[in-house]
Amino acid sequence: MEAKVIQGLHLTTWISSDKTVPTMSSSMRLSNRFEKTKRVNMLKCDHFGTIKPAIEHRAARLKVPCTSQNFPASILESETLTSEEDLLLQKKSEEIEPCLSGRCIYLVGMMGSGKTTIGQILSEVLGYSFFDCDKLIEQAAGGTAVADIFKHRGESYFRDNETEVLHKLSSMRRLVISTGGGAVIRPINWKYMQKGVSIFIDVPLDALAKRLTAIGTASRPLLHHGSGDAYTQTFKRLCKLWEERSEAYSNAQVTVSLERIASKLGHEDVCSVNPTQIAIEALIRIEEYLKKE
Template sequence: MDDGTTSNSAREVAVVDSSMAVKKKAMEVSPDLKGTSIFLVGMKSSVKTNLGKLLAEVLRYYYFDSDSLVEEAGGGASSGKSFRESDELGFCESETEVLKQLSSMGRLVVCAGNGAVQSSTNLALLRHGISLWLDIPLEMVTRDLIQDRIQFAASEEISNLGSYSEVLTQVTDLYNELRGGYATADATVSLQKVAAQLGYDDLDAVTREDLILEVLNEIEKLTRVKKMMEAATRPF
């Protein structure tokens, strides 16, 4: 009779195997990456934040959240929101300055705020590194907003954290506004696609390790193409 110990042990082995696979893939990718910074774009969510931190850890990069840096420059989260409301142009200039500083550095994983995809200047700054669109289902983004009201309380983009349907409507409107900017990223990593590839019906079954492997695979493809292009332009 199975008392749950066997299934728990199997899960633990699976986690260890996934972690080892992530570390192995990171070691394979790192040499060709050559310290190039990585910018993650997409709707703000705990999935995006957690993935960014893990990616930085396995690549031995530094992690930054561009929204947090803009807020710090404005005197904190609440001050940053007031700054945006009273001087939108100044706030946008602050966003650009933060991205300019980050894009001039190497070995960074940056969770980029939505301002990064809302102007041609900021989009050009992302070209200094590799940009990846982490596409998370809007229902999960909405659930994040509702469950973590403190983290998102100062959000300038979602003004009313009311009922689920009200928040989902705002999230959907924001997504439709920004998806064109997200789509300019060098590659897209879709949580739904990863779940389908792994045969998961439940999206919550997708682990950070599952997603990070997909991210590393996309980075590997991009660096391989860049390497081939560089080889093709060398004189015989």
């Protein structure tokens, strides 16, 4: 039996009727993660290349050519290759999941910070369901893209719907929720998010500007390019948004800093940090937060 997540917005996303998600066993979660490798694929950081995905799932003895979009050629002796990072991610999730007691996880951060990718990884290893607030709002608007909602209905209309989505989701359990970059600006939204555990994904603005410029900003209604270099315009706009939001981001109960992860791992560039490493750091920080409660 299923029930609508956001009845007031007539959304088409569903979860079980008791507002919880059945818990999967550890082996099921790990297997599920391998089968959905594409969901933890690389974060494009700039136009020169991509970040190494944490898991590669290939047929036995399949030779992989070396190109700009993958990694050095190799022959895999087994069907599924697990890395130490994947095993650490699984181990940490098994330790933390009972301590969460079903509380939802809310990811906040600037646009392009990887909230959706990280959220999908966390949901899989924890046995939670994943929801993207922007996608839910688009569904409620009959499939209208966020950029078009801003254009035709205005930002206030979008923010009202965003608040309603967070209100509905806050009454549920065992969810990982990716919020929009501006969700933090309304105090009422924090009232709902503080019912769970909120995590701020902190990415340097220059890295965000590189990534957003590389993938394009057409779908980002708050990144309006003026004349001149696209990267420069994007960076300037991100700096302005950061000035407006940085204090609000500090309300998050947990902060995951890509600069800190890069330093720990000996990377000179935050773009060398992969999604699995970010997810592991998120679980470590959640564990520290829960111990202090």
